[in-house]
Amino acid sequence: MHVQKLEARRRTLVSGAWPRLKLVGALVIITGTALLPRRIGALYLLPTIALMVLWPLSRMPLGYTLRRLVVVEVFILGIALLSLVTPSAAPVFFSALAKSNLCIFTMLLLTWTTPFHEILEELRRLRLPSVMLTTLALMYRYLPVLAEESRRMQRARASRTFRRRNRLAWHNLTTIIGQLFVRSAERAERIYLAMCSRGWK
Amino acid sequence: MSTAVEVRQLSYGYPQMPSGLALDRLSFTVAENECIAVLGPNGAGKSTLLLHLNGLLPEHPPREPNIWIAGQPLTAKTLDTVRQRVGLLFQDPDDQLISATVFEDVSFGPRQMGRDGLPLRELVEQSLGLVGLRGFEDREPHRLSHGEKRRVCLAGVLACQPTVLVLDEPTSDLDPRGRREFKHLLQSLPGAKIIATHDLELVVDLCSRVLILDEGKLVAEGQTVPLLSNETLMLAHGLEKPHSLLHRHPHG
Numbered sequence: 001m002h003v004q005k006l007e008a009r010r011r012t013l014v015s016g017a018w019p020r021l022k023l024v025g026a027l028v029i030i031t032g033t034a035l036l037p038r039r040i041g042a043l044y045l046l047p048t049i050a051l052m053v054l055w056p057l058s059r060m061p062l063g064y065t066l067r068r069l070v071v072v073e074v075f076i077l078g079i080a081l082l083s084l085v086t087p088s089a090a091p092v093f094f095s096a097l098a099k100s101n102l103c104i105f106t107m108l109l110l111t112w113t114t115p116f117h118e119i120l121e122e123l124r125r126l127r128l129p130s131v132m133l134t135t136l137a138l139m140y141r142y143l144p145v146l147a148e149e150s151r152r153m154q155r156a157r158a159s160r161t162f163r164r165r166n167r168l169a170w171h172n173l174t175t176i177i178g179q180l181f182v183r184s185a186e187r188a189e190r191i192y193l194a195m196c197s198r199g200w201k
Numbered sequence: 202m203s204t205a206v207e208v209r210q211l212s213y214g215y216p217q218m219p220s221g222l223a224l225d226r227l228s229f230t231v232a233e234n235e236c237i238a239v240l241g242p243n244g245a246g247k248s249t250l251l252l253h254l255n256g257l258l259p260e261h262p263p264r265e266p267n268i269w270i271a272g273q274p275l276t277a278k279t280l281d282t283v284r285q286r287v288g289l290l291f292q293d294p295d296d297q298l299i300s301a302t303v304f305e306d307v308s309f310g311p312r313q314m315g316r317d318g319l320p321l322r323e324l325v326e327q328s329l330g331l332v333g334l335r336g337f338e339d340r341e342p343h344r345l346s347h348g349e350k351r352r353v354c355l356a357g358v359l360a361c362q363p364t365v366l367v368l369d370e371p372t373s374d375l376d377p378r379g380r381r382e383f384k385h386l387l388q389s390l391p392g393a394k395i396i397a398t399h400d401l402e403l404v405v406d407l408c409s410r411v412l413i414l415d416e417g418k419l420v421a422e423g424q425t426v427p428l429l430s431n432e433t434l435m436l437a438h439g440l441e442k443p444h445s446l447l448h449r450h451p452h453g
Binding site for chain 2: 116117120137138140141142144145187190191193194195196197198199200201
């Protein structure tokens with residue numbers, strides 16, 4: 001299923017474009033959006049229109065987009081709510097909400113149309129420090145491994161959880177998070193050894 | 202036949218385990234093109250020994266070497282050369298596959314040695330060809346099957362052109378077909394091989410000699426079939442006589 005989605009994204013007009021163009025374009029849109037004034041005005045239409053034009057061309061599905069926007073919305077709302085502490089906060093709140101959503105949407109379009117290794121390759125050509133590139137590459141590689149490990153632990157816990165009690169559920173969750181942290185640290189150690197064994201310095 | 206690996210009086214204790222040694226005065230040799238197995242119960246020191254062979258343990262190599270690879274002592278000065286000569290395959294492929302694509306991963310080692318451009322691409326293609334994964338260059342490691350991941354790991358090791366292959370539990374978590382294919386693959390590779398494993402059938406098929414470790418000590422060493430047929434010895438060290446030898450006479 002996911003492979004089909006990947007294949008579908010490779011055939012679109014935007015996905016066929018030069019990776020550097022997409023990467024630089026995304027950076028320009030994000031930087032431009034971040035520099036917009038604090039009150040929502042006509043200037044906000046510029047990135048919005050650009051993204052609305054690119055969206056159909058990239059054929060990024062609506063469900064895919066909304067699901068990811070909803071996940072990050074929690075964080076965006078959290079940050080935006082902080083702005084309500086200041087006087088005359090409402091415009092700031094709305095501008096923070098709009099800016100964040102536009103930036104996230106740009107990143108979604110970029111990652112939908114460009115395989116991650118191509119983004120990394122472009123960043124390498126743009127001379128991003130190698131430590132940063134390695135960190136990004138490792139993060140991308142190990143997120144699914146961590147997710148799978150957490151799923152396995154949750155399943156194992158669930159198989160021995162016989163009564164639904166909120167307090168117990170929270171306790172289980174914190175145990176899983178703690179264990180995941182410990183296992184990640186141990187895995188990091190093994191990854192480092194594996195890298196050293198192939199000449200990493 | 203010349204010696205590929207020589208270990209003399211190798212001892213090691215983990216700092217967090219002050220009582221007892223993980224390796225206790227181990228000595229053995231491995232000839233060029235010989236395939237040997239390192240057996241023993243869990244915690245016997247097998248993985249610790251393999252990490253030593255690649256110079257990953259101890260953290261700072263000792264002044265007086267205990268390990269020689271093709272006659273070259275393993276010291277701080279020779280660490281890089283030794284790591285290139287000894288290819289180490291880790292037990293969990295997810296620890297070893299670190300890059301976003303198969304090509305990036307297989308080219309990781311050669312890049313550290315300064316390879317680039319067309320020679321690097323050819324080396325990667327050749328290594329992937331050796332493990333039967335030609336055409337997998339653009340695949341993402343997390344979308345591969347367990348058997349494929351293990352093959353990519355092996356390709357990454359072979360791309361460094363080692364003379365000694367050191368393998369930690371190479372067939373664990375593989376289904377029977379994956380295990381059979383991986384065994385044939387190992388059989389086809391030249392050079393000395395040291396395999397730490399619990400898969401005794403693999404040992405019978407691949408290895409001419411066996412070392413048995415227990416509590417960090419080398420408790421037995423000898424030809425595979427006679428040693429693995431010694432039921433008393435095997436049971437004493439948490440092992441079992443393999444099925445294929447149950448009805449076979451130890452001397453053929």
